Amino acid sequence: xxxxxxxxxxxxxxxxxxxxxxxxxxxxxxxxxxxxxxxxxxxxxxxxxxxxxxxxxxxxxxxxxxxxxxxxxxxxxxxxxxxxxxxxxxxxxxxxxxxxxxxxxxxxxxxxxxxxxxxxxxxxxxxxxxxxxxxxxxxxxxxxxxxxxxxxxxxxxxxxxxxxxxxxxxxxxxxxxxxxxxxxxxxxxxxxxxxxxxxxxxxxxxxxxxxxxxxxxxxxxxxxxxxxxxxxxxxxxxxxxxxxxxxxxxxxxxxxxxxxxxxxxxxxxxxxxxxxxxxxxxxxxxxxxxxxxxxxxxxxxxxxxxxxxxxxxxxxxxxxxxxxxxxxxxxxxxxxxxxxxxxxxxxxxxxxxxxxxxxxxxxxxxxxxxxxxxxxxxxxxxxxxxxxxxxxxxxxxxxxxxxxxxxxxxxxxxxxxxxxxxxxxxxxxxxxxxxxxxxxxxxxxxxxxxxxxxxxxxxxxxxxxxxxxxxxxxxxxxxxxxxxxxxxxxxxxxxxxxxxxxxxxxxxxxxxxxxxxxxxxxxxxxxxxxxxxxxxxxxxxxxxxxxxxxxxxxxxxxxxxxxxxxxxxxxxxxxxxxxxxxxxxxxxxxxxxxxxxxxxxxxxxxxxxxxxxxxxxxxxxxxxxxxxxxxxxxxxxxxxxxxxxxxxxxxxxxxxxxxxxxxxxxxxxxxxxxxxxxxxxxxxxxxxxxxxxxxxxxxxxxxxxxxxxxxxxxxxxxxxxxxxxxxxxxxxxxxxxxxxxxxxxxxxxxxxxxxxxxxxxxxxxxxxxxxxxxxxxxxxxxxxxxxxxx
Amino acid sequence: xxxxxxxxxxxxxxxxxxxxxxxxxxxxxxxxxxxxxxxxxxxxxxxxxxxxxxxxxxxxxxxxxxxxxxxxxxxxxxxxxxxxxxxxxxxxxxxxxxxxxxxx
Numbered sequence: 088x089x090x091x092x093x094x095x096x097x098x099x100x101x102x103x104x105x106x107x108x109x110x111x112x113x114x115x116x117x118x119x120x121x122x123x124x125x126x127x128x129x130x131x132x133x134x135x136x137x138x139x140x141x142x143x144x145x146x147x148x149x150x151x152x153x154x155x156x157x158x159x160x161x162x163x164x165x166x167x168x169x170x171x172x173x174x175x176x177x178x179x180x181x182x183x184x185x186x187x188x189x190x191x192x193x194x195x196x197x198x199x200x201x202x203x204x205x206x207x208x209x210x211x212x213x214x215x216x217x218x219x220x221x222x223x224x225x226x227x228x229x230x231x232x233x234x235x236x237x238x239x240x241x242x243x244x245x246x247x248x249x250x251x252x253x254x255x256x257x258x259x260x261x262x263x264x265x266x267x268x269x270x271x272x273x274x275x276x277x278x279x280x281x282x283x284x285x286x287x288x289x290x291x292x293x294x295x296x297x298x299x300x301x302x303x304x305x306x307x308x309x310x311x312x313x314x315x316x317x318x319x320x321x322x323x324x325x326x327x328x329x330x331x332x333x334x335x336x337x338x339x340x341x342x343x344x345x346x347x348x349x350x351x352x353x354x355x356x357x358x359x360x361x362x363x364x365x366x367x368x369x370x371x372x373x374x375x376x377x378x379x380x381x382x383x384x385x386x387x388x389x390x391x392x393x394x395x396x397x398x399x400x401x402x403x404x405x406x407x408x409x410x411x412x413x414x415x416x417x418x419x420x421x422x423x424x425x426x427x428x429x430x431x432x433x434x435x436x437x438x439x440x441x442x443x444x445x446x447x448x449x450x451x452x453x454x455x456x457x458x459x460x461x462x463x464x465x466x467x468x469x470x471x472x473x474x475x476x477x478x479x480x481x482x483x484x485x486x487x488x489x490x491x492x493x494x495x496x497x498x499x500x501x502x503x504x505x506x507x508x509x510x511x512x513x514x515x516x517x518x519x520x521x522x523x524x525x526x527x528x529x530x531x532x533x534x535x536x537x538x539x540x541x542x543x544x545x546x547x548x549x550x551x552x553x554x555x556x557x558x559x560x561x562x563x564x565x566x567x568x569x570x571x572x573x574x575x576x577x578x579x580x581x582x583x584x585x586x587x588x589x590x591x592x593x594x595x596x597x598x599x600x601x602x603x604x605x606x607x608x609x610x611x612x613x614x615x616x617x618x619x620x621x622x623x624x625x626x627x628x629x630x631x632x633x634x635x636x637x638x639x640x641x642x643x644x645x646x647x648x649x650x651x652x653x654x655x656x657x658x659x660x661x662x663x664x665x666x667x668x669x670x671x672x673x674x675x676x677x678x679x680x681x682x683x684x685x686x687x688x689x690x691x692x693x694x695x696x697x698x699x700x701x702x703x704x705x706x707x708x709x710x711x712x713x714x715x716x717x718x719x720x721x722x723x724x725x726x727x728x729x730x731x732x733x734x735x736x737x738x739x740x741x742x743x744x745x746x747x748x749x750x751x752x753x754x755x756x757x758x759x760x761x762x763x764x765x766x767x768x769x770x771x772x773x774x775x776x777x778x779x780x781x782x783x784x785x786x787x788x789x790x791x792x793x794x795x796x797x798x799x800x801x802x803x804x805x806x807x808x809x810x811x812x813x814x815x816x817x818x819x820x821x822x823x824x825x826x827x828x829x830x831x832x833x834x835x836x837x838x839x840x841x842x843x844x845x846x847x848x849x850x851x852x853x854x855x856x857x858x859x860x861x862x863x864x865x866x867x868x869x870x871x872x873x874x875x876x877x
Numbered sequence: 878x879x880x881x882x883x884x885x886x887x888x889x890x891x892x893x894x895x896x897x898x899x900x901x902x903x904x905x906x907x908x909x910x911x912x913x914x915x916x917x918x919x920x921x922x923x924x925x926x927x928x929x930x931x932x933x934x935x936x937x938x939x940x941x942x943x944x945x946x947x948x949x950x951x952x953x954x955x956x957x958x959x960x961x962x963x964x965x966x967x968x969x970x971x972x973x974x975x976x977x978x979x980x981x
Contacts (some may be wrong), residue, residue, distance in 0.1 A: 150932040154925070183958045184934045212959075337924055343931040370944075379948045471963050475949035478965075581926055581968055583933060586954060586961040 092251050093141045093273055095164060097192060098176035099185050100147035101464075101587035103204040106234030107142045107176050109596055111244075118603040121160050136245040143170065149184070150337075151191045153305040155512065162305075165195055170252045174243070176232075179209035180588075182358060184695035186350045189225065194263060194297060196290020200246050201225070202232040202239070208588070213361040221357040234877070235593055236409070250540055265345050268333050272300060278321050280310075299323045299467070300330070301339035318655075369464075369588035377468055386472055389465065390491050394499065396528070397453040397492065412441025433623060436659035439620020444609065451605040453492060453503040457510065458600040462592030466510055470584055477577065481563045481571025483516035483736055484727040490520070490563060494527030496556070502835045503524045505840055506608065515578040519570050521848050523563040525829035525859075527830075528555060531778035533794035535824050538782050539817040542803035543875075559825055566857065574849070608836075619831050623776045626747040627784075632740060640737040644730055651726045659719045660693045685720035686713065735790040742787050747772050761862045764811065773821070777830050815875035819866045827858035899973050906941065906964075906972035909951070913977035914942035922971035932959045935972065 098104040108116075112131025121128045128735045129144040145164060146157035151157055165173060175192055177185040192199055203218055224231040227452035228246045276296040283593055298306035300323065310319055326353050330338045347548040375381050402451065416437045423429040470484030477486050486508070487495075493504025504524045511517040528536075536555060544551050582867040631637075648667060656662040661670055670692055679688040688715075742748045751769030758768060766788035773784035806812045828851045829837070871874050903918050917939050920930045934957055935941075944954040944961060952965045 150929075152928065152932070154929060154932075181958070181960045184960060187932060187934070214959075270972060339924065339928050340931060343928060344936060347931070347934065347936045373944075377947070377954070378947065379946075381950050467963075471954065474963075474965070475947060476953045580950060581929060582931060582963070582965045583968075584952070584963040586963055588961075806914050 089142055092172070092247065092372060093140065093143065093168070093170045094247055095143045095145050095161075095168075096145060096171040096176060097145045097165075097171045097173050097188065099149055099178060099181070101180070101585060102147070102176045102185060103178040103179040103234050104144065104147055106593065106596060107174075107202060107204065107232060107240075108142065109593075109599055110237050110240055112142055116599070116603075118607065126156055126160055127603075133244065135248055138248050140244065140247060141356060143168075146608075148188065150188060152196070152301070152465075153303050155511070160197075160871070163510075165192075165197060172247055174199060174200050174202055174247065176202045179206045180212055180214060181644055182209075182214070182216065183347075183350055183354055186353065188347060190263060190349060193225065193227070194290075195294045198250060199225075199227045199754075200228045200250060202242070203229050204232050204234060204242055206231050207233060212367070215359040215361070215533065217357045217359075219432070221353065223595045224353050224357065263349055265342060269300075269330065269342070269345070270337075272330060276300060276319070279322050281317065282400060291349070295324050297342065300326055301342060302327065302337070303339075325553075335795050339795050350547060358662055363488060365644075367588075372589050373468070373586075376465070377472060380564070382468075382472055383487075389460075390488065391496070392576060393453075393456045393460070393488070394491055394496055396456050397449060397503065398499070401449040401452040405445060408448060409445040412437055412445055415441070430628060431621070435621045435624030436617065439623065440617050447605065447609055449500065450608050451601055453507065454604045455597060456603040457488070457507055459523075459592060460595045461510060462590065462596055463588045464589045467584055469587050471586060474582060474584075475493075476847045478582075479573070481516070481519055481579065482564075482566045482567050483511055483513055483520070483582075484584075485511045486520040488518065489524055490560075491525040491526060494529040494532075494562070500529045500531070501527065501829060502608075502836050505833065505836050506604065508840065509604075513582075515571070515575050515577065516579060517699050518841060518846065519567050519575055521837055522570060522846070522853075523567045523832050525828055525850065525854060526559055526563040526566060528559045528825065529778065531830065532824055534779045534799065535707070535781045536821055538785075538796075538799045538803055539806075539821055541800065542806045543812075543814040543817040555821065555825065558822070562826060562857070562861070565836060566853070567821075570853075619835075623773075624748075627742065627745050627773070629745060632737070632744055636740065637737075640733060640740075641756045643733050645730050649731070651722065655722055658715050659689065661719070682720050682724060684715065685723060686716040689716045689720055738787050739790040742769060742784075747749070760812070761823070761859070761866045762816060763820070763823075767820065771827065774824065775828060777832070778824065780855060781824060813876050815866065815869040818875060819862045821856045822865050823862040825858070826854055826857045826861055828852075879923045904976060905970045906943075906955075906974050907966040907969035909941075909943045909953075909969075909974065911943050911945045912979060914940055914979075915974045915977040916940055916955050917972060917976075918975055920971060921973060926968070926971065930972070933962065940957075941974070950952040 096108055097106055101261060108131065111133050113133075115132030115133070116129055118127055118129050120126065121412060126146055131142050131144075133140050133142060142163065145161040148158045148161050150159055151162045153162075158273075164170070173192055175189050186624070189199070201222075203216065203221075209216065218229045218231060228250065230239050230243045230246055232243055234240075237330060257811075265273070273293065273296045276299055277292045280292050280295060295306060295310070299310065299319070307320075307323075310316060325339050330341060336343045348410070363450050367736055399815070416433045419437065420429060420433050423432060457466075460469070465750070466485065466488075467489060472484065473487045474484035477484055488505040488510070489504045491504075492497050492500065492507050493501040501524045506523050508517050508520050511520065536552070540548050540551050552568045632640075645664075648664060651663065652661060652667060661667050670689070674688045675691050677684070677688050677691075679685050743752070748765065748769050751765040751767075751772060755763070755765055755766040763771070766785060769788055769813065770781045770784040774781035782799050782802065785806075786802050789802065789809070791802055791805060806817075828834075834847050834851060838844060841847065887967075902920070904915070909915065914947050917935055917937055920927045920935050920936065939957060942956045944956050946953055947963075950966075952959060952963045953969055954963050
């Protein structure tokens with residue numbers, strides 16, 4: 088007796104396979120990817136009467152030809168991993184088409200159990216099924232199940248264990264014969280296969296023969312690698328043309344036709360359909376939801392709702408997690424001594440990883456919303472309604488959702504947007520959607536726009552913002568069109584889209600879906616992001632300023648301090664650098680920041696120091712004199728401002744001297760035609776970590792210290808008065824930021840979702856080239872026409 | 878826009894009758910109007926497409942009903958074998974049908 092049973096779940100999309108899987112395994116499931124591809128692989132375990140059952144959820148497929156990646160995966164798993172049993176989930180309300188897969192599974196020689204699912208829906212439609220008779224016709228157990236209500240699961244498990252233990256070999260594959268002509272040819276091919284002695288077993292010989300006869304590309308390839316390929320290929324060719332002559336059609340068509348013939352026969356004997364007067368609820372819902380007029384309106388309302396739910400719904404959670412990382416950063420700052428280690432941990436690790444994990448709640452909300460759209464069946468309607476518009480650009484109806492989430496309405500994020508493409512089955516369309524999604528106006532680009540619009544276009548912010556939204560859509564669609572007709576050319580996949588009946592999703596299903604996808608994001612993104620954050624930190628930190636320059640800045644600070652002491656020494660207790668340091672510590676503890684509080688702090692500070700200082704009465708009066716205290720406090724504030732200026736200047740020098748700064752200076756050559764100087768360049772490099780970093784890095788580069796992207800008005804002011812900056816320059820930079828290389832989190836996700844570095848690099852390169860070209864266009868056109876130069 | 882079945886593509890078509898393409902004697906599914914239904918005569922096009930359609934149940938003699946057109950007139954929604962499926966008009970033009978009748 089085998090201790091562990093492996094069971095594969097197979098079935099059509101929308102047959103309720105996932106619901107059965109969730110009901111069987113509950114939380115004991117694990118999601119990963121099938122080796123080498125990005126199709127989700129779900130596995131779980133369930134224990135029944137002391138036996139551990141390992142359940143593998145195969146991708147939902149209509150058939151097992153080599154038509155799609157999903158079908159190849161499902162098929163290879165059954166052939167190569169030889170599960171002990173296959174549970175075929177069959178939608179009772181859609182029996183004919185579902186049985187097509189069952190027949191193919193039988194043909195593969197699988198030990199099969201049919202879970203006849205959603206029998207209640209079928210009954211509601213007046214479809215009566217004699218499951219006992221169906222079972223005897225097919226020669227496999229048929230169990231009535233309802234995944235949602237958990238009905239029939241026990242007897243399903245019971246049957247699985249019984250079948251595995253007692254039914255040693257399955258000869259069901261012999262039940263289906265294709266008529267003498269086909270069988271003769273199958274026999275010939277089988278004999279050859281046997282002769283060549285492939286490591287196949289009974290049913291597999293027949294199945295391979297069938298697939299060869301059908302001209303299945305995968306199997307032909309497999310046989311082609313063998314020694315006696317020539318004899319086999321010749322026999323296959325002979326058989327195929329022989330059958331073509333007899334039936335006047337390709338054998339694969341003849342066989343598919345024959346399978347449906349078998350099914351029709353079985354259906355006639357087991358299914359009774361009564362005409363009911365009951366209106367099909369799903370069809371009545373579609374009267375509204377895909378209505379010519381109402382449909383599109385509802386569609387955009389739903390898309391907006393997804394957007395709203397994702398970004399507004401998660402807002403407070405995102406804030407909590409962001410403030411958690413801010414708190415963590417502040418605490419670590421206090422515990423660790425000043426120096427490189429602190430800088431690395433706080434500015435590199437916590438800021439980087441926190442910045443990305445901070446928006447995990449947003450990702451989770453988006454996946455939840457998408458799970459609702461998928462599980463209800465509305466997703467298919469979105470694709471149905473928008474296909475006409477998007478296919479002209481080489482996209483697919485389902486691309487809309489990904490583009491909206493990425494920032495179709497300004498303020499999204501390409502990371503969840505790209506992950507939303509998981510719902511797309513067409514490989515080319517999906518890839519193009521992934522590649523153009525980063526061109527949308529994500530939330531991180533907005534602070535950059537706000538800064539530049541605020542500085543140069545204060546008059547008509549709304550219309551500029553609207554213009555930017557239009558530009559990004561135009562660019563994304565155009566890029567999609569161009570990519571589809573060049574690097575990703577070729578016919579689009581046939582648009583064969585099932586519109587499943589509307590269903591009420593289960594909360595468990597929604598939560599499991601959301602959790603799995605979110606966790607995958609955290610796990611994968613988290614590790615790479617840590618590495619890249621540290622790298623960026625290092626680029627902007629090393630090499631440090633030469634010691635003599637650091638000393639000269641130190642000296643400047645000391646000079647400022649001693650000038651201040653000279654100035655106020657006569658009228659206050661601050662007479663030595665030591666006293667100044669003590670006073671600063673004192674004010675820091677009291678959190679005194681404005682002139683009034685500082686004056687009070689000064690009085691208190693003087694008093695506290697008085698007893699140990701047996702000095703003249705004159706000084707005592709000074710401490711009590713509010714006017715003098717206010718005067719000293721004012722001068723102290725001036726000192727602070729001057730020191731900040733020096734410190735910011737030092738930071739600017741430090742940045743300029745760092746690797747990133749040097750690269751930025753070097754890039755001045757490249758960006759000469761569009762007029763970006765080293766400050767802009769280094770900010771754009773920083774924006775590669777996250778787009779909003781453009782603002783804070785610009786701040787540092789313009790000696791304003793690290794500017795908070797939310798409050799960048801002083802940087803706006805600075806830019807407005809800086810030579811070389813004008814509205815045209817600002818607009819050029821906006822266009823560049825909109826289009827250039829996606830941030831590295833997005834790139835990590837692109838790598839994950841496409842599974843290939845070359846597409847990741849392509850995404851980085853083409854966007855930057857596009858950005859450069861468009862910025863150049865804006866710059867030269869503007870200069871030529873003389874727009875926006877003042 | 879009238880989708881056509883390319884004669885060139887169908888050179889090895891088995892369904893030629895008196896050397897005439899069936900498309901000339903039948904109605905393309907893309908020309909069916911919402912509410913009309915009828916039986917499949919032949920699925921044309923390349924082998925991949927035909928096989929896929931067959932697998933989805935588009936077998937000769939099967940009844941298809943047009944449920945509706947998408948808001949922008951394309952793709953179309955059909956009911957076949959008790960389920961709903963959507964195809965683009967270009968693809969539906971490869972499915973040759975008998976004269977339509979009005980669905981009840």
